[in-house]
Amino acid sequence: MSKQVILTGIRANNDLTIGNYFGAIMPTIDMAATRADEFQVNLFVPDLHSFTTPIDHTKLHDQIWHNIRVFAAAGLPLDKPDIHIYRQSYIPAHSEMTWILDCFTGMGEMARMTQFKDKSGAATSDDEQSSSQDRVSVGLFNYPVLMAADILLYGATYVPVGDDQSQHLEFTRDIAERLNAKFGELFTVPKPVQEQHAFFGKDQGLRIKDLQDPTKKMSKSDDTGNGVIFLGDTPETAAKKIMSATTDSVGKVAYDPDKQPGVANLLQILALFSHRDLQEVIGEWEGKTMYGDLKKAVADACSQFLTTFQAKLASVDDNLLQAKLEASEAAMREQAGRTLLTVQQAVGLRPKGQ
């Protein structure tokens, strides 16, 4: 029997943040490092997803390579045969499968996606040239369909993503079940979101908040970057951002994401940087009154993390990476091509039994 697949993708439209790192990269790499004998692990760059909203295209190619280096620096074991890194656009089946899935997806279904609603608003309000929806791309609209293709082509069971992507994961399950009901068992349906969390040892998806506005997600596409810790920030810059993080006027540390979102976020980040259980960190800080001390502890842990990570990033061997990339992409073209053919046969584009 073939191995179950753990798969995730990180877009290349800016430097990556600690949200990307802890929300998706590390859960995948931990599995790759500890359970590579049991699972196939795919960590890829969804480069076609990168310009569903406007970007600087002159930077995209470098950014794609940067992400791939980040995967290696974060500890992805490159020497294991069932661990794969690849670029989505190098495997044409992603685009081909998206078209087929598009034709079984409702417009209303896509229009209801929270990320589409959020980003389609942002895409126009930033653009003084246009006040209409004309500038919101069709690519942004069917972003979740391409994401479903990314997952279903490899029969992924587990898809570690941050909390903001749960709705897309649910859509992936829906479209897989819809086609399975119509055409027979075409796709492996990924596990429900709650089971995914249990598999990764969490009770909910991670959502690191913006340091300046802790009611919103820390996002790599944030305009100012003041509330965002990028993996490329110098330890000093990151420490400054943490020391000026928004807290509250309660004056006492407690983990209450609704009433004290800034403090809860700092406790969460501290736990992640120091590889400790959140409850343990809460126990240590609860009731203390000096927010400055908490910020200082977070800033120190962050500086240490960034210093170590950036040293690893600087020593990544590009030749080794290029060889791994090419081998993975060849293997993934084959694997994805097999799924695509089955689907093409099911919908009548290819004769059965080819």
Ligand code: TYM
């Ligand atoms: P992207 O690049 O926007 O985000 C990559 C991953 O980082 C997670 N993330 C966070 N997690 C916790 N706290 C945050 N503040 C935070 N910010 C980002 C995201 O949830 C995501 O898991 N649509 C995907 C890319 C994708 C994909 C796929 C993922 C394309 N195809 C197939 C899985 C499977 C995305 O949001 O990328």
